[in-house]
Amino acid sequence: MVLLKLLLSIDGIGPHKIFSLLNYFKSFDNILEADLYSLLKVDGININLSQKLLNAKSKYESIKNKVENELNKLSKINARIITYWDNDYPELLKKIYYPPLIIYTKGSFTEQDKYSLAVVGTRQPTTYGKIQTEKIVHELVEKNITIVSGLARGIDTIAHKSALNSNGRTIAVIGSGLDVVYPPENYKLFNEITEKGVIITEYELGTKPDAQNFPRRNRIISGLSLGTLVIETKIDGGAMQTAAYAIDQNREVFAIPGNINVKQAEGPNKLIQRGEAKLITNAEDILQELEIKLKPLTGKNIQKPSVELTLFEEKLLQVIGTEAKHIDEIALLSSMSTSDCLVNLLTLEFKGLIKQLPGKMFVLAD
Known part of the structure; x- marks a missing residue:
């Protein structure tokens, strides 16, 4: 919690930058201990942000005291903090583009x-x-x-x-x-x-x-x-x-x-x-x-449509399954290029078998 608060206190560091840092360093402790050379290897972290991260170490104790004070106040009103990585963080909220990394409840x-x-x-x-x-x-x-x-x-x-x-x-x-x-x-x-x-x-x-x-x-x-x-x-x-x-x-x-x-x-x-x-x-x-x-799904078989499909189209239908998927995920699961996927997805859409949703998401048609 203290390290997360420390990172969020840095101007220019938001959820996406924190996710990038964690993806590279695997833990908040490793981020705090990283040197300039290592920080510059992280996607989206430039020399300016790297320097801010290094300088932020000096604020650790003050942030720690602030967090302890905050937790005491929350306890007195029967409230708490939940972070993105806690088990009781709402699942649906995790899936949005800019989820709050800390929520007070x-x-x-x-x-x-x-x-x-x-x-x-x-x-x-x-x-x-x-x-x-x-x-x-x-x-x-x-x-x-x-x-x-x-x-x-x-x-x-x-x-x-x-x-x-x-x-x-x-x-x-x-x-x-x-x-x-x-x-x-x-x-x-x-x-x-x-x-x-x-x-x-x-x-x-x-x-x-x-x-x-x-x-x-x-x-x-x-x-x-x-x-x-x-x-x-x-x-x-x-x-x-x-x-x-x-x-x-x-x-x-x-x-x-x-x-x-x-x-x-x-x-x-x-x-x-x-x-x-x-x-x-x-x-x-x-x-x-x-x-x-x-209704939580236990799996849903995709019935073979009456229209003729190419092998690529059949493969894409199986990959999409019962939940909407982003084009990048579809390309990865189907082992096809993004451009090939889009061409075949367009054909499937013309045949009324899938529909495109905002954000390049695709789902089976009703």
Whole structure:
């Protein structure tokens, strides 16, 4: 923990650089003990960063004292730190592009939380938005789906409360420290969530809910979830950022259509219009779309299609299997060049056997 905090305190060192360092040196201790020559061999580590890493050793004791103080404060409020390498770090969150290497949590994760759905929207919902949020969240909770949201006013608060009122689990991702409840009127709700769910943040104790914190928070909301449901939001609302993150993370996006004359319906309607979100009217629409992800797979045989396939196409179908894979992984598993893979994948897509997802990901067609 101390060495991780030490690395994160260095300007220019983020998750990707830390992963590169660990990949080369195999442990945090080895990174700290590395010399300039060895550091320069690491991908993405230039002379400037190497020098910063060497100079950071002098901060070890102060960082250690800071961590010990932080852990004592967290213990007093019954909270804890989880790092990316800990066993109870959320599996879904590990798979996003920029996972937080440290999360502060209050409450406990359960097995059920692997099957989570984000529900997000405006701070000023219409009566229609409130009713739909309560209805759909209740239906999802009945199917043991954990509800993830951001504890903000409006749709977020309604989603959390509806989950708790239905005796379900909910996770709140906040844009402040665990000791700073925002908005303040959600203090009681905050404590209820810690009893029947989890509060998560990547921000240290004492961090105020500054505006710049919330876009970063939104990537965690979508990252913890199999999909994101947008209820109501303006076209430039924070929920649209969460939807954009979900798309980048190769997660499903759902939206409830709204009145075209209402500002709060602009976001969901635009997502549907652009084909970025699936139009849903009830929880069953979501559950059907996520059916495969909601049922742990023990293996699924790929039935031989009725159309004629080349040996290369058959091989690619077997490689893709039942879960979406990136083009680089497909090329590696099939022992084919990336260009050859793309040509054959395009043919398979024309034949309706696979579909391409954002980020050069490919999956079997439904």
